[in-house]
Amino acid sequence: MSTTDTTPRVRTTTAFDQEPIPRYTMVERINHWFGAITYTYCLMTGLAFWTPYLYWMAAIVGGGATARFWHPWFGIFFTVSQFLMFLHWSGDMEVDNDDRVWADNIQAYIENEDDKLPPVGRFNWGQKLYFWGMVGSTILLLLSGFVLWYVEAVAWNIHILRYVAILVHASVALITIGLFLIHVYMSTVLEEGSFGSMIHGTVTRAWAWTFHRKWYYKVTGRARPAE
Amino acid sequence: MSQASSEIVRISGHAGTVPGAGFNREYQVCKLVDTTTCIGCKACEVACLEWNGYTFSETKFDNSYQTMPETAWNYWNLIKFNEHERDDGTMMLLMRKDQCMHCEDPGCLAACPADAAIVQYANGIVDFQEAHCIGCGYCITGCPFNIPKFSPTARKVFKCTLCNDRVSVGLEPACIKACPTGCLHFGTKSEMKELAETRADQLRQQSGFPDAGVYDPAGVSGTHVIYVLHDAKNPELYGGLPRDPRIPLSVRLWKGPLKWIGNLAMLGGLVGLALHYMRVGPKKEEPIPPEDRRPS
Numbered sequence: 001m002s003t004t005d006t007t008p009r010v011r012t013t014t015a016f017d018q019e020p021i022p023r024y025t026m027v028e029r030i031n032h033w034f035g036a037i038t039y040t041y042c043l044m045t046g047l048a049f050w051t052p053y054l055y056w057m058a059a060i061v062g063g064g065a066t067a068r069f070w071h072p073w074f075g076i077f078f079t080v081s082q083f084l085m086f087l088h089w090s091g092d093m094e095v096d097n098d099d100r101v102w103a104d105n106i107q108a109y110i111e112n113e114d115d116k117l118p119p120v121g122r123f124n125w126g127q128k129l130y131f132w133g134m135v136g137s138t139i140l141l142l143l144s145g146f147v148l149w150y151v152e153a154v155a156w157n158i159h160i161l162r163y164v165a166i167l168v169h170a171s172v173a174l175i176t177i178g179l180f181l182i183h184v185y186m187s188t189v190l191e192e193g194s195f196g197s198m199i200h201g202t203v204t205r206a207w208a209w210t211f212h213r214k215w216y217y218k219v220t221g222r223a224r225p226a227e
Numbered sequence: 228m229s230q231a232s233s234e235i236v237r238i239s240g241h242a243g244t245v246p247g248a249g250f251n252r253e254y255q256v257c258k259l260v261d262t263t264t265c266i267g268c269k270a271c272e273v274a275c276l277e278w279n280g281y282t283f284s285e286t287k288f289d290n291s292y293q294t295m296p297e298t299a300w301n302y303w304n305l306i307k308f309n310e311h312e313r314d315d316g317t318m319m320l321l322m323r324k325d326q327c328m329h330c331e332d333p334g335c336l337a338a339c340p341a342d343a344a345i346v347q348y349a350n351g352i353v354d355f356q357e358a359h360c361i362g363c364g365y366c367i368t369g370c371p372f373n374i375p376k377f378s379p380t381a382r383k384v385f386k387c388t389l390c391n392d393r394v395s396v397g398l399e400p401a402c403i404k405a406c407p408t409g410c411l412h413f414g415t416k417s418e419m420k421e422l423a424e425t426r427a428d429q430l431r432q433q434s435g436f437p438d439a440g441v442y443d444p445a446g447v448s449g450t451h452v453i454y455v456l457h458d459a460k461n462p463e464l465y466g467g468l469p470r471d472p473r474i475p476l477s478v479r480l481w482k483g484p485l486k487w488i489g490n491l492a493m494l495g496g497l498v499g500l501a502l503h504y505m506r507v508g509p510k511k512e513e514p515i516p517p518e519d520r521r522p523s
Contacts, residue, residue, distance in 0.1 A: 017515050049340040049363060051486060064341050064361035065382065112507045151364040152377040156297070156467070162368040163477035170481055174489045178496055185500045191510045206512040209519060216519075 017209075020202035021219055028088050032198055035081030039180065041074040046173055072149040075141065082138040089131060092122040098214070099125040119213035126186075130179050137176045144169040256350045256394060257419035258403065260324045261426055261455040262465060263439070264410035267292060267306050267322040274405030275304035275326075278390065298325060300376035303387040304402055307466025319457070323465040324402070324411070327374045327387035329353050329451035334474035335386075337482055338369030351416065351451035352389045360384055371447065371472035389451065419453060426455050446473035 024032070045067040048058035058067040098118040102109070102125045108116040109126070123131070147154060147165035154161050187194040193207040208216035238245055272294060276283060281301040286294060292308045309321040333353045336345040344359040345366065355366075355375070362382040366375040375384045390400035398404075399413040412419060423441040430439035440459025443449050454468070462468035 014514070014520070016520055017512075049365075051490065052340070052342065055340065055342055058361075064359075064363075068361045068363045069382065110503070110507070112510055114510065148364065148368075151367045156373050159373070163475050166365070166368050166481055167477045167485070170485060170489070174485075174492065177493060181493075181496045181500060185504075189504060189509065193512060204512060206515055209515045210512040211510070 017206035018204045020200075021205055021208050021216075022201055023197045023203045023208075024201045025088075026201065028085075029198055029201055031081055031084045031088065035078060035085060038074045038078035038081060039176075042071060042078055043177065043180070045071040045074075050170065050173075072145060075145050079138055079142050082135060085131070086135055089123070090135075093128045093131045095125065095128055096121070099128065114211070120211065120215070121218075122212060122215040124212070126182075130183055133179050134176060137172045137179075140168055140172045141176070144172070253415040253417060254350045255416035256352065256389070256451060257414065257416040258329075258389065258400060258452045259412040259414075259419040259423050259455070260452065261410040261412070261423075262321065262323050263426070263430060263434075263436075263455055263457055264408050265306070265322045265324065266408055266410075267308060267320070268407060269294065269306055270405040270407055271324060271402035271411065272302075272304050272306065274401040275387075276302070278393070278401035279303065279388075298374065298376060298386075300378040300381075300385040303327070303385070309464060309466050311464050321457075321465050323454065323468065325466060326402075326452065327353065327389065328372050328447075328472075329387075329389050330472075331448035331450065332474065334369035334371055334447070334478060335366035335375055336369075337474055338365040338478050340365060348391070350394065352391050352394065353451075354388050354391045355384060355386060357381070357383045357385065369474060369478050371469055371475065373467075416449075416451065423453055423455050427459070430455070430457065442468065444469075444472050446471050 041061065044057045045061060047054040048056070048064065048067055049071075055064070058064045061067050061070070098120070101118045102120065105117055106126070108114070109124075144165040147161050148169055151162055151165075187198070191211065193203055197203045197207075205216070205220075208219070235245055284301070287296060289296060292306075294305060295302065298305045303326055305325045307323045307325050309323075311319045311321050313319060329351055330353065331351065333345070333347060335355075336347055336353060339345045340363060341359050341361045344356050344361070345353065346356060347353045360383040362377065362384065364375075364377055364384065366384055367377065375386045377384050390398070390402075393400060403411045403413040412422060414422075420441070420443065423443075427439045427441050430436040436457045438458045438460045440456060442454040442456055442459060442462055454462075454465075456462060456465060456468075458464060462470055
């Protein structure tokens, strides 16, 4: 439902609705925060190198030279977290037909009219887009990042690599920033209960039923009711 | 007290024209390298090392007179030796003093992200301030001449300073002082350009080099190190001197449109998310309807 509705909808949640359902294992959560911290480090130092107006961000982490030293290493650490996320979640990130219908009606999701959308599995299409976007971006950032890391080792007769790498690294980083902003916004302020699930590992039954109904049916061991 | 070096505008109690009126000091300096009179003695290489306080280290010879394959972070001045067979079958040994060109439009400076790590002075010298350098190597990508070199121990980038420390106190660069043949000249940009054109004309008229010319590439708005070449139509022959050097297109895109598109997109994204929250508000969980409420 949309908050623009004039008649307030009565919400009656029962104790049953508030029972916790495990959503993320401890390992998944630790790895998520490992990825979050390493990405944020790369984001801040990368933005410092990106524009003079944000160069002050390098000062926070010990100055430009220190930032330049650690940025590639934190990139490697982030890649490790991405690889583990791939192992944890890639199975649940396959896009199915419900997702395609969901994607076609994404406007309803943006308008908070979630009941107009097909039921969602453990992850919705947006989360899958984010996941695969980050996996692909990490690979491109890693490859171009190595060229920037050891730019002096790129022989002059193949120095076009330097030119390609600088454009790829900056462009792909911008794409990840877009994805990251949406991810942080949705999981901290937009969808209530999401942030806690990455801390405690659990969501309420009502949360699961509302946002991930196919997954709710699956983990509660119930068949999806006939339409 | 008289200041002989200052430009005079008016003087008191003086009949007639003001002495020195219209005097105009040219600040732009230039090094002229006449490759046609270089004998490859490498005195300039030694002078550069000595003045800048570096010592000679291990090197790699590649069956040539060249001291090392490329300039290094602690070796800013290198004579490049190239054997060239001319159309008539005769052989030429082309020798070119390779160093920072001190571009009027420097790619290193355009690419550098560190506050004040690269400075261009009014006299045309482009100098690295290692205290501010963060060692990112963007200047290496920005340079069309392959000049800035990274020191793995200092984790900073170094290159020829055009002896900024000497020039700023009225001395010529160390390499110029050491040159025994006079193939190296130092002066104002207009003087050096004139001298170079005179020499090129001499080569064309009297020495049988119809393609002789001056290398002062327009793609980087000219340089403060210029060459006289026997064959200005093929600068690549002289150890890979680029024909039309300019700041790489990808560096210009990255520091130009991409930067502003990216900054606007990031700002727009933040504003858009805030507006979205204000317009549609949070997503809240719904009560489970009775038919779905049975425990599993």
